[in-house]
Amino acid sequence: MPVKTSSAIKTPTSVGILGGGQLARFLVEKGQNLGIETWVLSENRSDPAAQVTSHWVKGSPNNPKDLAEFLKNISILTFESEFADAALIQEIAAPSLQIFPNLIQLKTFQDRFLQKTLLENHLVETSPFLKVSETKELGRAGDFFKFKYVLKKRFGGYDGYGTFIVKNKKDHQKLVENITDYKVGFIAESFISFDYECAATFFRNEKGQTTHTPLVFSKQSQNKCDYVFGPIQHSYFNKMKMKINSLMKKIDYVGALTFEFFVNGNELIVNETAPRVHNSAHYTMDALSQDQFTLHLKSILNWDLSIPVTARSKQFCMVNLVGTNEQPVMVPKNLSGTLYWYGKTQNRNGRKMGHINYTSNVMTSKNLLKLAQSERKRFKL
Numbered sequence: 001m002p003v004k005t006s007s008a009i010k011t012p013t014s015v016g017i018l019g020g021g022q023l024a025r026f027l028v029e030k031g032q033n034l035g036i037e038t039w040v041l042s043e044n045r046s047d048p049a050a051q052v053t054s055h056w057v058k059g060s061p062n063n064p065k066d067l068a069e070f071l072k073n074i075s076i077l078t079f080e081s082e083f084a085d086a087a088l089i090q091e092i093a094a095p096s097l098q099i100f101p102n103l104i105q106l107k108t109f110q111d112r113f114l115q116k117t118l119l120e121n122h123l124v125e126t127s128p129f130l131k132v133s134e135t136k137e138l139g140r141a142g143d144f145f146k147f148k149y150v151l152k153k154r155f156g157g158y159d160g161y162g163t164f165i166v167k168n169k170k171d172h173q174k175l176v177e178n179i180t181d182y183k184v185g186f187i188a189e190s191f192i193s194f195d196y197e198c199a200a201t202f203f204r205n206e207k208g209q210t211t212h213t214p215l216v217f218s219k220q221s222q223n224k225c226d227y228v229f230g231p232i233q234h235s236y237f238n239k240m241k242m243k244i245n246s247l248m249k250k251i252d253y254v255g256a257l258t259f260e261f262f263v264n265g266n267e268l269i270v271n272e273t274a275p276r277v278h279n280s281a282h283y284t285m286d287a288l289s290q291d292q293f294t295l296h297l298k299s300i301l302n303w304d305l306s307i308p309v310t311a312r313s314k315q316f317c318m319v320n321l322v323g324t325n326e327q328p329v330m331v332p333k334n335l336s337g338t339l340y341w342y343g344k345t346q347n348r349n350g351r352k353m354g355h356i357n358y359t360s361n362v363m364t365s366k367n368l369l370k371l372a373q374s375e376r377k378r379f380k381l
Contacts, residue, residue: 013301014039014073018061019080020047022342022352023277023293026285027078028053030293036301041070048343049080061085068092076100078255078300082109082275083156100255100300101275109275112154112187119270122247124240126270127262132186135176141188142172151175154185163223165191192269194262198232199280201258202241203295204248209305211295212241213288218260218280222350225279227372229317229365236268256296279320279352286338286357287316313359319372321354323347323381330380336371353381 013036017024020042028049031038039055040047050056055073059066062085071077076098077089086103093099101109108114119126130141132151141149147169153162166172179186197220202212215237216230240261248257258278262269281292289310290298298305319337323329329347331339337356344353358372 013037013075014055015076015078015297015300016041016070016074017049017078017080018084020044020049021080022048022344024049024080025052025342026291026293026340027080027277027297030291031297034294034297034301036297039070039073041066046343046345051343062088064088064092071097076300078296079106079276082106086110098300101253101257105251105253105275109273110155111185112152112272113185115273116187116189118247118251119273122243122250124243124247124270125268127192128190130188132188133182135179135182138176138179138186138188142166142169142176145188145190147172148191150189150191152187152189154187156184167191192262192264192271194264194269196263197260197271198234198263198268199228199258199260199278200237201256201278201281201292202244202248203256203292203299203305204245204253205299205305206254206302207305208249210245210248211305211309212244213281213284213292213309214311216280216283224322224350224352225320226322227317227319227369228280228283229315229369230283231311231316234263234268235266240268254302255299256292279355282340282355283316283318283357285340287312287359314361315363315365315368316357316359317365317369317372318355318357319369319376320352321356321376321379321381323351323353324349325381327380329353332375332378335375337375347381 015036016039017027020040025048028038029052038053040049040053041057041061042050043060057070071093078100086106090103108118113131116126116129132138132141149166151164197218198215199218200213200215204210214231216228217232218228219226256277258274260271262271277292277296284291326348337358339356341354358368360368
């Protein structure tokens with residue numbers, strides 16, 4: 001089974017990552033390969049990212065004292081999750097600190113209503129939506145969408161959390177009766193019938209250079225990414241790329257920006273966006289000449305993005321390893337793919353514990369996926 005190693009080379013540039021999970025872990029490791037000093041703020045030394053950096057600060061990103069101590073050490077700040085406290089960072093950060101994405105953008109992508117409004121304003125296709133902040137507006141949404149809609153919390157929801165699917169008038173009435181607190185804020189979106197889901201991640205630096213990953217098929221299970229494979233083709237993707245690059249240019253976005261799409265025939269409809277590296281692009285660690293973590297770091301460092309991102313293989317896939325209980329995980333031997341284990345100290349139901357990447361120049365994507373799924377079954381999760 002292949003093992004990935006890296007060594008650090010000190011440079012004056014210091015990048016701080018808010019968060020200690022697997023996304024931060026990979027950013028740390030790829031930063032070391034680039035010779036970047038990477039700092040992590042998280043609560044436990046056993047956190048995945050804290051395990052692989054010598055520049056760990058113990059604390060909470062929501063604690064002003066901890067955050068201030070952390071920010072003193074870095075020249076660039078980036079995020080593992082879009083749900084950081086932008087107001088607190090703005091209050092504490094020195095004017096010289098570079099922050100990517102910037103705090104205005106972070107606030108926009110934290111709020112599903114503002115996120116969808118941004119897409120709409122820049123002519124990027126997304127589903128029709130309405131803001132819901134009281135019972136009357138929820139009733140209006142039911143009528144407007146003919147009782148087929150998805151109600152989502154405006155803030156904090158991910159992997160399906162804070163999402164309610166309404167398929168008929170009975171579902172709608174039940175939702176009206178059950179929701180008593182509208183302070184959290186909601187957004188109602190038209191229910192989209194789709195053929196399948198797909199995803200791509202885009203990157204931009206301060207010079208305005210851009211690049212992106214291929215479009216990949218993405219399968220969800222229990223509101224989490226189960227697997228991806230690719231590359232896939234879609235007739236509208238070239239036009240969508242132009243619209244997304246235009247949006248990024250107009251708002252001067254720097255870093256990784258991930259788009260998840262619904263495919264409905266010839267249509268590509270943006271379901272959600274994430275201003276960061278993403279689970280759906282983990283395959284890039286083996287399938288492409290430059291992975292998503294390296295590209296994000298190069299983007300925020302304003303390094304050259306003109307070198308083409310090329311495929312290392314004709315086909316690739318990635319399967320997630322998600323816990324099903326609290327028992328110790330049993331990892332099988334002699335895997336065909338490359339295993340990335342996140343180093344989490346406790347297994348639990350629904351927790352992402354690792355992933356496996358597969359590449360091939362001879363197998364079809366369908367057969368490669370079958371191999372990946374059969375090897376995943378050998379794990380005791």
